Amino acid sequence: MSIDALDAPAKQLRPGMTSTDTSNPDYFHKVVDCQWACPAHTPVPEYIRMIAAGRYSDAYMVNWKSNVFPGVLGRTCDRPCEPACRRGRIEAEPVAICRLKRVAADNKDDIRDRLPKAPAQKNGKRIALIGAGPASLTVARDLLPLGYTVVLFDQDRQAGGMMRTQIPKFRLPETVLDEEVGYITDLQPEMRLGKRVDSMKAVLAEGFDAVFVGCGAPRGRNLELPGREDAKANIHIGIDWLSSVSFGHVEKIGKRVIVLGGGNTAMDCCRTSRRLGGEDVRVVVRSGFEEMKASPWEKEDSMREGIPIHNFLVPKEFKQKSGKLTGVVFEKVKAEFDAKGKRSLVPSGEPDVYLECDDVLVAVGQENAFPWIERDAGIEFDKWGMPTVDEVTYQSSNPKVFFGGDAAFGPKNIIWAVAHGHGAAISIDQACQGRDVKDRPPPLVNLMSQKMGIHEWSYDNDISNDLRFKVPHLPNEIALKDVRAEVELGFDRKVGFEEAQRCLNCDVQTVFEAKLCIECDACVDICPLDCITFTGNGDEHELRARLTAPAKNLTQDLYVADGLKTGRVMVKDEDLCLHCGFCAERCPTGAWDMQKFLLETAQAGGSCQSR
């Protein structure tokens, strides 16, 4: 045999990489970058295909099962899936996953008959949920159909938590929130709303089988600067102010507004101000524009509404005249990087900047606050005042008390709260049924060939060349007049279809069967992204460098298969695979097949609860 005479590395056969274990659910799950990145592991490509097929209700239900609030998240999610999207590595921008979720929610039929029902016969276990935000509502949704008695506590008169109080109505209409909160309250938890919980001990004394704390991070950080006290009438804490706007307690703001802070709350504050009479609204941020915590699209939306963002300005002093705020003094700073690349902001030496204003909104961060949890209630707190919470089970040092959402690990966002809720519900169910909370039910995994004919697949493998579609907005002259008018109009069905077609169907996996392969090279020749190589084995590092196209993205796995007749290995770099199925179409022996990988994370009640 001299076939490898020219393939020098094959001559120095080393043990090299072992064949990829595709029976480990994590392997193919990681290939579905969006699903892997989603804290709730929503099967994204699965529902995007349903949207393309016009099956909006089905797409909604796939979402609802995983993330509980598709209509809310389709408008407000922080979208960890989108930076992960493979499309973003192949062309300029990822699939508009978040806004497609909204397409499903907007176009679905009445789905109420598909929702789980609470059984008439209760199982006798009583669970308290403190706070009626996304984390607690998720726990309620997961546990009520299993027969648990659930009691929801919240200081506000309506359930919804921060989704209701902090997210402005022009981003999230109340009808959408009411509908999706309603799907959970329809399961009839006991509602104790409008009254703040003052004592954990009192809650525990009621004899609940478990207590879940999902009270969020309700305290907006203050800025103690000279003049703060004197001008306090016109200086507002961002989240509290948003909440007052939300409940209609505040309907006006001054003409000139300065918003301090660079996160998403700051963006909500400035945009709300524009709608409540603010004409000259500015955002002032300590850091540079790129390092701001706000999502890029939220910055973009603010600027579209005529709100400038000033960077590298640190607030120094509030100026006032007889108790009336007149402006803010800022120190100019610049970014300096030390040898390790760590950034620090140092004074630039330029003169201070003075900006006049009538009102200031402080949106410089949120904090957790648990004044109501007695320190002798068996719940350990760390030196930062945060409870000690297990990252998998969400259990605190009191085995009956669980934490989730912002209350558990500090401020994150809705989709994390949902993920925590699902996890905590599993733990609560395990604990109440006398099982070990550390014993986690496995996910439901399905891997199935999509072959329908010689070059026919059950998914559309013709790759769309379209660039990301833009979501239409209400014109500013209308949007800025009404704080409740939804500013984003969402994709219509036609654009929704076209955007859905941009999805690469990364869940349809390229599955390789070495014993069928005759090493004809057809797959290597046809692959548009040069993902496939047949070569001698080697260490991963060395192998990555000598593939048909070098595999430089170390976060993406190599799919390695040995057992070929020539002794070589098949190596596929997962990084840029289009999942177009051309390798499988070109394969004469069926060694390549396109198989749909569907993973549903476990929820309370076991992995097959939905089946």
Add this chain to the structure above:
Amino acid sequence: MTYLTKPKFRHPALEKNDLGFTRRDYEGAISTLCAGCGHDSISAALIQAFYELNIEPHRVAKLSGIGCSSKTPDYFLGQSHGFNSVHGRMPSVLTGANLANRNLIYLGISGDGDSASIGLGQFVHCVRRGVNMVYITENNGVYGLTKGQFSATADRGSKSKAGGTNNDSPIDLVGMALMAGATLVGRSFSGDKGQLVPLIKAAIAHNGPAFIDVISPCVAFNNHPGSTKSFDFVREHNEAVNSLDFIESRAEITVDYAPGSVQDVEQHDGSIIRLHKIHEEYDPTNRVAAMNYLQQHHEKGELATGLLYLDPNPRDMHAFLRTVDTPLNRLGAKELCPGAKALDAINNDYR
């Protein structure tokens, strides 16, 4: 056998050659051959060779006859000239085109049916005339388009997919090319691009009739046990006489080898073919010895591959005919029809 066009997305790290083209710029239409066809691998090897040699696609003319192999010019070098001729008549068309415009690179793509049966005479005469070309046969030993009858290159004793045995003697295209005076002769295998790509590059740089016989398994009709043109059989019986690197100029040579282990052959355009000897006694510049060697190994059931013969100083048809340096298609009416007086002068030479 896909009907979809290949997505336009390409690997961001795909390198560009000196012309600013990526390998994918040398692709053609999507292949309609059977999945796994060896011919598609040969198309990929051609794409790689032209890309690596920085050849502008418009400088290439692809000519072919009839058959699966002759369809393939549609699947590579989509920006090149092409002529899909009558069955077995590609060599004549290629000869004519070469006479009219000597400046193009001529690529004749044929198969065992097109060149060893109906076009056998054309093949031999084209080679013996010394037409400057790269002539490639994509040799699978069967008539694939008509469902797998033995072709003229099928080995005696080999089995058809339907179970029949071939009793006829095979035509050895490599042997015929050597006999007819091809000045570069190679044999390779579609499943070994490491060998095939440099061989094609050497043939493109060669200024004379270059012939490469590429064994290209027919996955649909000739890839079963009993076939001598299957992937498994070829891999088991492949005896490479050498491996080669094609080096465009001496300036690029940076590695020195121990004397005797490599043989550098310089072609007239300055390019170097560096042969790594695998069979020590094999001398690819000795035509008669090469023919003997091939026959002996064929008797043993082995398939000798690699660069089998090379004349580093070939002459081509235009040299034999003493044609003008300017391509005929660039000459004006005045030069081509010099008038009655010039004709009289020529005629007088023969009186």
